[in-house]
Amino acid sequence: MDDINDLAKTLTHDDLIEVTKSSLCTLITSDRLLSDLPPDIILEEIISQIAVEHGQSITIFISREDEPVLKVIVPQNATVIDLKKAIARHFELHQKRTGNKVKISWKYIWRTYDLNFDGIILDDNCSKIDNYGVTNKVTLTFKKRKKKKNI
Known part of the structure; x- marks a missing residue:
């Protein structure tokens, strides 16, 4: 958990947004119930x-x-x-x-x-x-x- 906090402190706001978007996209496309939704929902x-x-x-x-x-x-x-x-x-x-x-x-x-x-x-x-x-x-x-x- 400390590693995540340290990483979050070193990233810019735009970097955090990008990481969040890519994580959500990966989650949506890999889930069989959510896979028909657009990645930028x-x-x-x-x-x-x-x-x-x-x-x-x-x-x-x-x-x-x-x-x-x-x-x-x-x-x-x-x-x-x-x-x-x-x-x-x-x-x-x-x-x-x-x-x-x-x-x-x-x-x-x-x-x-x-x-x-x-x-x-x-x-x-x-x-x-x-x-x-x-x-x-x-x-x-x-x-x-x-x-x-x-x-």
């Missing part, structure tokens, strides 16, 4: 995973045309707007992990696309997602909005 993601395990949240898969499927976690009583915020947050984390610095205009996305579940458009932001039949482990897709004709 954040506290928000850990809390979400715990909520899923306790049945307080659900996992929803978001399918995009030629892109990988996003796995989004939301509370069971979430509204459509909560789901949209969770998608934006998850995508921001995905962008950060892949090193992509492209700025996404979510106002444009939600003005141009709707979320679709089995042919049903999730169009009321205040409505709960379970009103549309969205449950655990379902897949939602982005569907291009049709332009309204002005007569």
Whole structure:
């Protein structure tokens, strides 16, 4: 124990952070229950995973045309707007992990696309997602909005 204290006193703050990160990464990748988590997981993601395990949240898969499927976690009583915020947050984390610095205009996305579940458009932001039949482990897709004709 004294060796650890002596070592901690000689390392800088940045060195300690690096050692801690690498130790956590090794621990996460070597544990069979944690190995599917990203090595740079954040506290928000850990809390979400715990909520899923306790049945307080659900996992929803978001399918995009030629892109990988996003796995989004939301509370069971979430509204459509909560789901949209969770998608934006998850995508921001995905962008950060892949090193992509492209700025996404979510106002444009939600003005141009709707979320679709089995042919049903999730169009009321205040409505709960379970009103549309969205449950655990379902897949939602982005569907291009049709332009309204002005007569």
